[in-house]
Amino acid sequence: MMNRPALTALAATLPATVPFVGPEAQERQRGRPFRARIGANESGFGPSPAVKAAIAEAAGDVWKYADPENHDLKAALAAHLGVEPENITVGEGIDGLLGLIVRLFVEPGQPVVTSLGAYPTFNYHVAGFGGHLVSVPYLDDRENLQGLADAARRENAPLVYLSNPDNPMGTWWEAAEISRLIEALPETTLLVLDEAYGETAPASAIPPLDVARPNVLRMRTFSKAYGLAGLRCGYAIGEAETIRAFDKVRNHFGVNRIAQTAALAALADQDYLFSVIGSVAACRDRIAAIAEANGLKPLPSATNFVTFDCGGDSAFALKIMQALIARDVFVRKPMAPVLDRCIRVSVGPDAAIDLFEQMLPDALTAARS
Amino acid sequence: MMNRPALTALAATLPATVPFVGPEAQERQRGRPFRARIGANESGFGPSPAVKAAIAEAAGDVWKYADPENHDLKAALAAHLGVEPENITVGEGIDGLLGLIVRLFVEPGQPVVTSLGAYPTFNYHVAGFGGHLVSVPYLDDRENLQGLADAARRENAPLVYLSNPDNPMGTWWEAAEISRLIEALPETTLLVLDEAYGETAPASAIPPLDVARPNVLRMRTFSKAYGLAGLRCGYAIGEAETIRAFDKVRNHFGVNRIAQTAALAALADQDYLFSVIGSVAACRDRIAAIAEANGLKPLPSATNFVTFDCGGDSAFALKIMQALIARDVFVRKPMAPVLDRCIRVSVGPDAAIDLFEQMLPDALTAARS
Numbered sequence: 001m002m003n004r005p006a007l008t009a010l011a012a013t014l015p016a017t018v019p020f021v022g023p024e025a026q027e028r029q030r031g032r033p034f035r036a037r038i039g040a041n042e043s044g045f046g047p048s049p050a051v052k053a054a055i056a057e058a059a060g061d062v063w064k065y066a067d068p069e070n071h072d073l074k075a076a077l078a079a080h081l082g083v084e085p086e087n088i089t090v091g092e093g094i095d096g097l098l099g100l101i102v103r104l105f106v107e108p109g110q111p112v113v114t115s116l117g118a119y120p121t122f123n124y125h126v127a128g129f130g131g132h133l134v135s136v137p138y139l140d141d142r143e144n145l146q147g148l149a150d151a152a153r154r155e156n157a158p159l160v161y162l163s164n165p166d167n168p169m170g171t172w173w174e175a176a177e178i179s180r181l182i183e184a185l186p187e188t189t190l191l192v193l194d195e196a197y198g199e200t201a202p203a204s205a206i207p208p209l210d211v212a213r214p215n216v217l218r219m220r221t222f223s224k225a226y227g228l229a230g231l232r233c234g235y236a237i238g239e240a241e242t243i244r245a246f247d248k249v250r251n252h253f254g255v256n257r258i259a260q261t262a263a264l265a266a267l268a269d270q271d272y273l274f275s276v277i278g279s280v281a282a283c284r285d286r287i288a289a290i291a292e293a294n295g296l297k298p299l300p301s302a303t304n305f306v307t308f309d310c311g312g313d314s315a316f317a318l319k320i321m322q323a324l325i326a327r328d329v330f331v332r333k334p335m336a337p338v339l340d341r342c343i344r345v346s347v348g349p350d351a352a353i354d355l356f357e358q359m360l361p362d363a364l365t366a367a368r369s
Numbered sequence: 370m371m372n373r374p375a376l377t378a379l380a381a382t383l384p385a386t387v388p389f390v391g392p393e394a395q396e397r398q399r400g401r402p403f404r405a406r407i408g409a410n411e412s413g414f415g416p417s418p419a420v421k422a423a424i425a426e427a428a429g430d431v432w433k434y435a436d437p438e439n440h441d442l443k444a445a446l447a448a449h450l451g452v453e454p455e456n457i458t459v460g461e462g463i464d465g466l467l468g469l470i471v472r473l474f475v476e477p478g479q480p481v482v483t484s485l486g487a488y489p490t491f492n493y494h495v496a497g498f499g500g501h502l503v504s505v506p507y508l509d510d511r512e513n514l515q516g517l518a519d520a521a522r523r524e525n526a527p528l529v530y531l532s533n534p535d536n537p538m539g540t541w542w543e544a545a546e547i548s549r550l551i552e553a554l555p556e557t558t559l560l561v562l563d564e565a566y567g568e569t570a571p572a573s574a575i576p577p578l579d580v581a582r583p584n585v586l587r588m589r590t591f592s593k594a595y596g597l598a599g600l601r602c603g604y605a606i607g608e609a610e611t612i613r614a615f616d617k618v619r620n621h622f623g624v625n626r627i628a629q630t631a632a633l634a635a636l637a638d639q640d641y642l643f644s645v646i647g648s649v650a651a652c653r654d655r656i657a658a659i660a661e662a663n664g665l666k667p668l669p670s671a672t673n674f675v676t677f678d679c680g681g682d683s684a685f686a687l688k689i690m691q692a693l694i695a696r697d698v699f700v701r702k703p704m705a706p707v708l709d710r711c712i713r714v715s716v717g718p719d720a721a722i723d724l725f726e727q728m729l730p731d732a733l734t735a736a737r738s
Contacts, residue, residue: 257599
């Protein structure tokens with residue numbers, strides 16, 4: 001056997017996996033495209049027309065490296081949020097930033113606290129840097145704030161992950177409860193507060209920004225309500241010294257030039273954002289009504305998707321998901337115990353939801369047979 | 370003093386730096402834009418018209434996450450290169466891939482071999498993962514292949530970095546010499562062969578691809594001759610198991626959708642690539658002639674830039690660079706001992722080179738005074 005370069009001891013233990021199989025891979029396997037793409041919590045309402053125009057206009061400038069300091073975007077975000085540019089870092093989506101956070105704050109073997117069934121990509125990064133995942137079960141389909149705080153204290157964890165509003169359940173906590181969690185955490189525990197769905201949540205769910213506090217990072221993205229998932233542009237808001245740490249390890253030229261341009265244009269078009277938020281809310285209601293009309297139980301949602309309890313076990317929910325996929329409707333489902341009785345449907349334009357409405361009764365029949 | 374989350378022991382030792390200060394930062398400091406952007410080895414000839422059209426057409430699709438498997442781009446690259454898709458991984462520029470390589474193969478404290486004055490971003494990643502850099506000086510303005518092989522053996526290094534053609538000097542080795550280096554390396558040493566400038570090099574400088582060999586990764590990019598620096602799309606070609614390791618740690622959705630679309634369109638327009646390669650060669654000759662006309666000594670170049678010996682010490686070359694910058698001509702220079710007697714000028718359209726030609730005599734006078 002030929003000798004070969006050795007992976008690090010840690011890398012050798014890691015599987016070569018994808019946290020999510022994309023709809024394109026499923027389409028290749030199926031041999032035909034989906035007719036409704038409502039499984040990945042994308043915004044089927046698309047980006048603002050101003051964003052599309054900005055992208056087309058910037059197409060000729062792609063020969064230039066983007067500004068590695070992301071200066072203009074950070075300045076615009078800071079003005080929008082009422083903080084300073086030094087309180088913001090921009091990265092290749094929240095996914096990319098989560099990897100950097102784990103790398104910066106977690107030594108191999110250290111415990112990291114999250115909810116059982118919460119964001120798989122965070123778990124992927126924790127494993128990727130040798131952290132040890134401590135998972136707290138959901139309570140009544142919401143993340144268990146007291147349980148997370150207790151686990152963080154007990155484990156003396158450097159990191160706690162919380163998504164509010166929550167993915168994959170769509171549920172949320174009010175800001176006062178989140179603030180109570182923050183107060184309950186050790187000062188040496190960094191709370192990664194993922195607010196990817198913050199724009200579609202009630203204002204009462206989002207605590208005020210407090211950039212004096214070193215142990216909270218607020219994670220935001222242009223992937224959801226702004227409709228730029230394919231461009232990979234997320235940001236973290238926090239205390240200046242915590243934010244500065246990203247400059248130690250980030251891929252400085254990593255945020256694509258078109259992403260920066262599009263994010264600036266998206267941020268400037270708040271009217272469009274508000275119209276999308278309205279469409280999202282209306283579509284959530286419609287998805288919930290469709291679920292109820294079919295005897296399923298939708299959970300309350302502050303996100304751009306609706307998760308519903310299919311009233312059976314994991315195998316039953318899986319069959320429904322597969323039956324929808326077989327009918328060209330791309331949806332997903334939670335995989336962790338208890339949550340896995342549900343499936344999850346993202347909002348989208350009428351045509352996509354029409355197809356879901358049309359196919360769901362058949363899919364249920366198929367799943368029950 | 371308030372307690373705060375602790376950085377890892379390694380992260381605490383790292384500076385919060387930028388490997389390169391971008392021209393935009395300099396423009397902000399100067400308070401006015403550059404009139405010639407010929408300092409970052411970008412392609413001022415721009416991307417193919419087909420790329421611009423593809424970007425504009427794809428602008429409406431940015432709400433969709435990109436395919437995390439980069440399937441279509443890998444398939445197109447594989448067909449173009451005569452290898453299998455399993456021999457290719459795509460990442461956020463070569464920069465992003467270099468970080469993953471160091472993470473996968475270098476344990477903290479292990480030695481990593483490179484040339485003294487070679488690519489700073491590689492060194493940044495080595496430091497970022499706790500590797501120990503062993504630097505081999507250039508020999509007559511070329512990377513010292515024998516010295517690199519000797520150092521790799523002596524140190525039992527897991528990684529050796531080599532750029533061919535070389536940045537920042539522009540010089541190159543013929544394929545036979547590179548192949549000799551490969552044969553001289555231990556089988557357990559991975560050669561990171563950075564061929565970012567491969568398209569503008571003589572064909573005789575590029576060894577045939579050998580994807581049966583586990584210890585060589587060939588690094589390529591759309592940033593240089595293809596004119597897509599701002600989009601962040603690089604790729605590595607290698608043996609399937611070595612390539613598969615990237616899936617253990619990469620940011621799966623990290624390659625932006627517009628980047629994938631543009632790279633596909635760029636690859637399909639080889640006629641445009643050939644025309645750019647012609648323009649690059651002609652422009653290199655012109656830059657060299659301008660340098661010679663001003664008493665400076667251009668080095669041979671197989672890249673999209675020309676480095677020239679200013680005939681003095683580092684301080685003199687620095688003054689010339691600063692004088693050009695003061696005259697609105699963005700250029701850069703090597704910073705390592707011996708190399709630092711040079712400045713480096715990237716190719717670009719006539720107007721940019723005209724301004725360089727116009728300003729160089731003045732800049733030299735200023736530097737000498």
